[in-house]
Amino acid sequence: MERATRQRAAIIEAIVMAGRPLLPEEILDAARNLVPGMALATVYRNLKLLAEDGQIRAVQLPGENTRYEPADQAHHHHFQCRVCARVFDVQACPGGLAALAPRGFTVEHHELTLYGTCGDCGRGSTRRRSLRRTKA
Amino acid sequence: MERATRQRAAIIEAIVMAGRPLLPEEILDAARNLVPGMALATVYRNLKLLAEDGQIRAVQLPGENTRYEPADQAHHHHFQCRVCARVFDVQACPGGLAALAPRGFTVEHHELTLYGTCGDCGRGSTRRRSLRRTKA
DNA sequence: TTGTATGCAAAGCGTTTGCAGTGAT
């Protein structure tokens, strides 16, 4: 990460603007608006570098491909809508989880994912989004 | 799932005996003790069938390959040791998670994973297990 | 005997890597 390239700038821009964790493919789509010919390998290489550098963070949800979000966010969790498959931030955290582990185990960290329907897809709404990977 | 084959029986046996969620590769290793020539594709095909049939359940932890456990267990969560990478059951559940979601969102389900060190790997112990995929 | 289930090998999918060429410094 020694040089400032258009590609890297576009990737960071995409992640910061999104407001929700993005998949590499979604990042590529967004970044290509700024740098048309960009390759997917470039996205992956920069995601790794940016994550190592601490600018972004990998968001791994059960059974899902890795998404990425800006690292300058407070501890939070995620919500995945089972209708539109989009992932949203959840600012709350239950806390007290260390007590759940069996004796002899030490809890250092935790991941929580909520599933259900988001505001757009909730009952009462007649609109239904595509079942996979919508982008906004 | 119309026929009872030795392979299927060995796969079920491996999953039930394990006492913790197993990876397909681990299931193959264990099942081969009963059916030496078994192919990995057979494991995958049966895992899918058994899961559809409700006999086993997929355990998906963030960033990990899918593991499988018997389906006849009460709601519980999992703990992964960051030293030996093994996954353990955690019988407790924090509860009250539905309240964490943003307004308009409905929470139907949740997944919680705790990370830390297990009893074997905890501080004070001098033993350290292999960093990846130990089996028992 | 029938056709489900298996073993093998090839194909898929997301991600990583080798290599030659490009462009930021």
Next chain:
DNA sequence: ATCACTGCAAACGCTTTGCATACAA
């Protein structure tokens, strides 16, 4: 002018699938 970074394509690891054979019914 360097050499970090890019684009392309091949390689990878895990999982799925096509096909001919085997075996439970």
